[in-house]
Amino acid sequence: MKVDVFSNIAKITEATELEKICCLAFYFIENKEQPEFTIADMSAILVGLGFAKPNASRLKEKLLRSSYFIKGSKANLFRLSQKKYSLLKAKFPDLSDSEEINSDDSLLPEILLHESKRQYLIKIAQQINSAYENNLFDACSLMMRRLLEILIIHCFEAENIQEQIKDEEGNYQNLKTLINKIKSKAEIKLSPEAKKEIDTFRELGNLSAHRIKYNCRRDDIRNLKLEYRAIIEELLYLAKLTKTNTTNSLQ
Numbered sequence: 001m002k003v004d005v006f007s008n009i010a011k012i013t014e015a016t017e018l019e020k021i022c023c024l025a026f027y028f029i030e031n032k033e034q035p036e037f038t039i040a041d042m043s044a045i046l047v048g049l050g051f052a053k054p055n056a057s058r059l060k061e062k063l064l065r066s067s068y069f070i071k072g073s074k075a076n077l078f079r080l081s082q083k084k085y086s087l088l089k090a091k092f093p094d095l096s097d098s099e100e101i102n103s104d105d106s107l108l109p110e111i112l113l114h115e116s117k118r119q120y121l122i123k124i125a126q127q128i129n130s131a132y133e134n135n136l137f138d139a140c141s142l143m144m145r146r147l148l149e150i151l152i153i154h155c156f157e158a159e160n161i162q163e164q165i166k167d168e169e170g171n172y173q174n175l176k177t178l179i180n181k182i183k184s185k186a187e188i189k190l191s192p193e194a195k196k197e198i199d200t201f202r203e204l205g206n207l208s209a210h211r212i213k214y215n216c217r218r219d220d221i222r223n224l225k226l227e228y229r230a231i232i233e234e235l236l237y238l239a240k241l242t243k244t245n246t247t248n249s250l251q
Contacts, residue, residue, distance in 0.1 A: 116241035145205025154239035
């Protein structure tokens with residue numbers, strides 16, 4: 001859970017300065033496993049949340065006087081008292097068990113998926129971004145491949161020709177076959193640029209999945225991020241999951 005989301009849940013806009021610090025200290029224990037903090041750290045977070053910067057010396061005096069806090073392991077470090085932690089844990093019992101994916105739009109703008117109103121697509125985009133941000137590049141390339149495969153299937157479904165990409169048992173065919181078929185289908189008007197670039201992301205995911213001595217690196221993905229974003233946006237449009245085809249309008 002992001003700190004701004006928690007601040008809304010905890011309603012810290014209505015809290016005193018000391019209660020704000022209590023809530024934030026609790027958040028960092030539960031969500032980041034950081035039990036200690038400095039006044040400078042808390043001031044920066046409060047400013048980032050839109051609050052005024054506290055007076056450092058005055059805040060230090062409040063923390064020293066308050067029973068909510070105890071001194072940390074080093075000078076200038078503070079931590080939440082066990083009693084106050086227990087009270088907040090009772091108030092917010094599920095914070096550390098949250099399954100929310102923390103991500104920014106570092107690789108794929110998640111707003112592209114929001115218009116689809118399909119939560120599973122939004123979560124895949126969040127996992128792609130989160131994996132990239134946390135240096136999990138093999139995981140990132142595999143999720144990129146997965147999103148590509150799902151959207152290709154949705155393109156066939158949008159034209160009601162999904163039976164053409166199923167095997168005799170009714171299962172969807174492998175991604176290589178899906179890509180070859182989407183390139184040749186007149187019903188699905190894939191752009192020449194997409195036809196040229198789309199297999200790159202299947203190959204990238206395959207390396208991470210099957211090449212024993214290969215590890216995906218940041219530059220393997222970073223050098224292709226614009227092309228990937230363009231292909232995903234185009235597939236969303238062809239799958240009729242978005243109304244705006246920004247990719248083609250820029251050509």
